[in-house]
Amino acid sequence: MTYLNTASVGPSPKEVLEKMVATWHLIERSPVAESYARGTERLDEIRQKIGGLLNCDKEDLVFTGCTSDAMNRLSFALSLQPGDHILSTDQEHDGGHNCWKFHARSHGVEVEDIPIGFDERDPRAIISRFAQAMRPKTRAISFSHVLYTNGLRMPAAGLCELARRRGVVSIVDGAQAVGNIAVDISRIGCDAYAAPGHKWLLGPKGTGFMYVSRTAAPGLELLTRLTDTKPQNDSTGLINHMGFQGLGAAIDYVNRIGIPALERHNLRLHAYAYDRIQSLPVEVLSPRDGSVATPLLAFKVADKFEIPKLIPALLAEENLVIKGLPKVGGLRLSCHLFNSEPDVDRAVAILKRRLT
Ligand SMILES: Cc1ncc(COP(=O)(O)O)c(C=O)c1O
Known part of the structure; x- marks a missing residue:
């Protein structure tokens, strides 16, 4: 998964x-x-x-x-x-x-x-x-x-x-x-x-x-x-x-990893994901970096995609778990310690197939 x-x-x-x-x-x-x-x-x-x-x-x-x-x-x-x-x-x-x-x-x-x-x-x-x-x-x-x-x-x-x-x-x-x-x-x-x-x-x-x-x-x-x-x-x-x-x-x-190290890891993946999703037909809603950025990455998708249907389909058919934000017509990715670049690449490839 x-x-x-x-x-x-x-x-x-x-x-x-x-x-x-x-x-x-x-x-x-x-x-x-x-x-x-x-x-x-x-x-x-x-x-x-x-x-x-x-x-x-x-x-x-x-x-x-x-x-x-x-x-x-x-x-x-x-x-x-x-x-x-x-x-x-x-x-x-x-x-x-x-x-x-x-x-x-x-x-x-x-x-x-x-x-x-x-x-x-x-x-x-x-x-x-x-x-x-x-x-x-x-x-x-x-x-x-x-x-x-x-x-x-x-x-x-x-x-x-x-x-x-x-x-x-x-x-x-x-x-x-x-x-x-x-x-x-x-x-x-x-x-x-x-x-x-x-x-x-x-x-x-x-x-x-x-x-x-x-x-x-x-x-x-x-x-x-x-x-x-x-x-x-x-x-x-x-x-x-x-x-x-x-x-x-x-x-x-x-604590063994330490919050600063954990934040650095998650922010690095956040920036990586931010750059990768530029290839998708989406509008990014989150800051990439700077003092107001955190590892949550949200983006708006076209209205024709029904988010309440898309999220369960991603789980059932692709074994991919991301968050749907129906109120803003968007999706959200969040990475933690157990994630790495290939996870982001896989998610972006799936979304590219589904959203274009
Ligand atoms: C900002 C914020 N507040 C509250 C909640 C609800 O969290 P909990 O399950 O701890 O009540 C969430 C859950 O996503 C959240 O993002």
Whole structure:
């Protein structure tokens, strides 16, 4: 299989599966002691690993099922009132945006989506558009660190600084960032950051985590302090130990290579793929390189190609996995460590045959 869709779901290395299975055996030998008590202590070690990866305190991290789960919890913790205003973008994934639409439908909250064009390359222009759209009733800004569509790297630190100056909560959807690019929470300065284990970290499916600053808006910081000063203890509920121990193994795996080396590898393949797809009848939507580029590569195809039919056909008939972006009439490739130039060549050859 040619797998060029880590941005949707990353395949786990064998050692991740082995850690999950070993954890399951451990738990079933002594369910109570290994689920609570010793199990809770072991989860603390995983939060420590995530804290190391994101440069934040483990006491500000909570496990979640996925990014969307975190975004939902964060949106509810804000206790939004009718007339409150949320600023987001028109390039958000449903997983990070459905929660705001829900509050718009059910609580009279106003959600405004700042347009981000596919040709957008100037971080200052994005920040100034957010600044102009702020109102006295703006409660939060919510945006993706890396856009799931064309992979544009958003000016997260600048947007969070703007929010801080205006007394507005900043919530970052890091689904396409963690494990893909270096993420340093202390430099971003956000109030909250949500991420999955199952994309660029190559972790178990259905694992995620969120960071919440201790100085975040009242209510929000309680998400990490449900019972006392610890985010996770024996009374905050039994969670998926297999998944989170597997996530720890995935972080060890990624750390052995190192995020900078991993990013370099993925960006090199991104540029290689960018140059190869110039031979296709497509319109490229992603930056090739520079400070706003990431390894996601999106391109628009002619309207006559039905993307919801094309993607399953590529899997069934060509054993090729890429992402369809029906909302933008495009396709997306994303390369990770296990990919190399021949994977890109094969994908481009198949697409050339199918699209011309
Ligand atoms: C930007 C963004 N946010 C949220 C999600 C949803 O992720 P999860 O499965 O972790 O909820 C995705 C998935 O592709 C995404 O790209």
